[in-house]
Each structure stands twice: as structure tokens, then as C-alpha cells.
Amino acid sequence: MLTETKKPTTAEFIAGMREAGRLASEVLDYITPFVKPGVTTGELDRLCHEYMVQEQKTIPAPLNYQPPGYPPFPKSICTSVNDVICHGIPGDRILKDGDSVNLDITVITPSGYYGDTSRMFLVGDASIMAKRLSQITYEAMWLGIAQVKPGATLGDIGHAIQTHAEQAGYSIVREYCGHGIGQVFHDEPQIVHYGKPGIGQALVEGMTFTIEPMVNAGKRDIRTMPDQWTVKTKDRSLSAQWEHTCLVTATGVEVLTLSAGSPPPPECIGSLKFSA
Ligand code: MF3
Ligand code: CO
Ligand code: CO
Numbered sequence: 458m459l460t461e462t463k464k465p466t467t468a469e470f471i472a473g474m475r476e477a478g479r480l481a482s483e484v485l486d487y488i489t490p491f492v493k494p495g496v497t498t499g500e501l502d503r504l505c506h507e508y509m510v511q512e513q514k515t516i517p518a519p520l521n522y523q524p525p526g527y528p529p530f531p532k533s534i535c536t537s538v539n540d541v542i543c544h545g546i547p548g549d550r551i552l553k554d555g556d557s558v559n560l561d562i563t564v565i566t567p568s569g570y571y572g573d574t575s576r577m578f579l580v581g582d583a584s585i586m587a588k589r590l591s592q593i594t595y596e597a598m599w600l601g602i603a604q605v606k607p608g609a610t611l612g613d614i615g616h617a618i619q620t621h622a623e624q625a626g627y628s629i630v631r632e633y634c635g636h637g638i639g640q641v642f643h644d645e646p647q648i649v650h651y652g653k654p655g656i657g658q659a660l661v662e663g664m665t666f667t668i669e670p671m672v673n674a675g676k677r678d679i680r681t682m683p684d685q686w687t688v689k690t691k692d693r694s695l696s697a698q699w700e701h702t703c704l705v706t707a708t709g710v711e712v713l714t715l716s717a718g719s720p721p722p723p724e725c726i727g728s729l730k731f732s733a
Pocket of ligand 3: 573635636667669700
């Protein structure tokens with residue numbers, strides 16, 4: 458029998474994306490108390506995998522994900538520690554006091570929608586430096602989100618993010634970016650985290666995409682490890698990332714990847730309305 462994906466109505470699509478976003482964020486809520494000195498990244502992956510598959514009945518999108526030119530990703534979440542920028546593969550690495558780690562979760566719901574979100578975790582007593590990098594990156598993500606409304610451009614988002622990170626003396630990774638998301642993982646458009654106001658594609662009500670700046674404490678240059686996935690800073694400086702999935706609404710933005718454990722938006726964005 459032939460199977461096909463029926464094109465959803467707008468209301469169905471938004472409902473599907475809200476559910477996916479909330480579930481992805483709830484995986485981060487679930488794993489938070491386990492991110493402690495002594496735990497391995499592999500154990501965090503195993504716990505998240507079990508939670509997604511057994512409790513939520515979602516599918517971890519990273520597992521066996523294979524974009525053209527890559528080997529299949531072997532685990533269910535990404536764990537990016539210290540100088541790892543993104544796509545860290547969970548394994549035997551033991552988290553120790555002072556580490557900072559990004560956990561990146563993407564779920565596929567039973568109805569076929571993707572929700573993609575990541576948070577930074579400071580393990581035990583983190584350095585002032587690691588805290589500041591995480592905080593500035595979090596603010597940069599939200600300043601990008603605050604630009605989202607019909608008629609704004611991709612350059613407006615990128616500019617807000619880039620300006621904040623660079624003012625703090627940090628650099629923006631260029632090789633990886635946010636992306637359209639919906640009934641597929643990585644879709645058009647690319648949401649780059651640098652740019653100029655008013656330049657690039659204009660946003661339209663109903664679009665869904667991620668904003669996920671990767672910010673390095675040192676230079677922006679990257680190097681990819683022999684596993685072909687793990688991306689590190691070339692100068693071994695610390696790197697941080699936060700990610701939300703967003704919906705363009707009639708008047709602004711709805712952040713879809715929110716749940717009870719989401720940290721509140723930073724003070725610097727003021728009174729932005731970001732939920733339905
Ligand atoms: N979740 C990542 C993103 O934000 C993509 C991870 S792909 C993987 O786009 F294969 F490494 F999991
Ligand atoms: Co992600
Ligand atoms: Co993403």
C-alpha cells in the first residue's frame with residue numbers, strides 16, 4: 458500500500474509543533490537533576506533515550522540521523538562539553554566539577570512533528586568565565602527571538618545575536634546555523650546567527666524555525682574530529698549554545714520549546730510576549 462503524508466491544515470500543523478516543542482523541552486527538564494559531577498555523557502544519553510521512547514513515545518531524531526556526507530549519528534542526544542561547539546557524541550566522558558555542557562534534544566512525535574531545543578548546564582562549581590559565556594549566549598538567543606515577527610528579516614535576527622556576542626568579546630560560529638523545522642528535521646531557510654539589519658528573507662506568519670547560536674569565548678574557527686561529527690573550537694576556547702524552536706505569529710513570536718523547567722527569558726529582552 459502506498460503511504461503518503463497528508464498536508465496538514467495550519468491549525469493541525471501548529472498543534473503538532475506545539476506538542477513537539479513542549480516534549481523536547483520536557484526531556485531537558487527530566488535530565489536536569491542527573492547533570493552532576495561523576496555522570497557520563499553516555500548515561501545522560503541512555504536516560505534521555507529511555508524517557509523519550511518509554512515515557513513520551515517519541516523518537517529521538519538524532520539516532521542514526523545521516524545527512525549527506527556524514528556517517529549515521531550513533532546516539533539519541535548531543536552532549537557538547539567545554540570546547541565542543543556542537544554535535545558531541547555521548548560516551549565514556551565523565552563530567553567533572555567546573556565543566557559546562559550543552560544537551561541538545563530533538564524529538565519526533567507520534568504524529569510526525571519535530572521539536573528541537575538545547576540548554577547549557579554548568580556542572581558543579583563553574584568558573585565565572587563559563588557562567589558569563591553561557592549567560593551572554595542565552596541573552597543573544599533571546600535577543601534574536603525578540604526580532605521575530607512578520608516582515609522582519611533573517612538579517613535582523615542574525616544582527617541582534619552577533620552584536621550582543623561580539624560586544625562581550627566573543628565570536629559567532631558561522632559553519633552551523635538554525636534551520637526551518639516541522640515535519641522534517643532540517644529544512645529551509647538557514648537561520649544564520651550573524652548579519653545586517655533588513656537583509657535577507659522576510660519572515661512570514663506560520664513559519665517555524667530554530668534559533669541556536671554557538672558562541673566561542675575565543676576565535677570563531679572550528680575543527681571537526683575524526684568521528685566526523687564532533688565540532689570543537691580550533692583554539693580550544695570554551696563554546697556555548699542555547700536553542701529554541703519558534704513560530705512566527707501574526708504579531709510576533711511564539712517560542713514552542715518551553716516547559717515547566719525552562720529558564721525565564723533574560724531581563725535584557727524586557728516585556729516581550731513569547732507564548733500563546
Ligand atoms: N539538534 C541539532 C540541531 O540543533 C542537530 C543534531 S544532528 C545530530 O540542529 F545528528 F548530531 F544529532
Ligand atoms: Co538541536
Ligand atoms: Co536545531
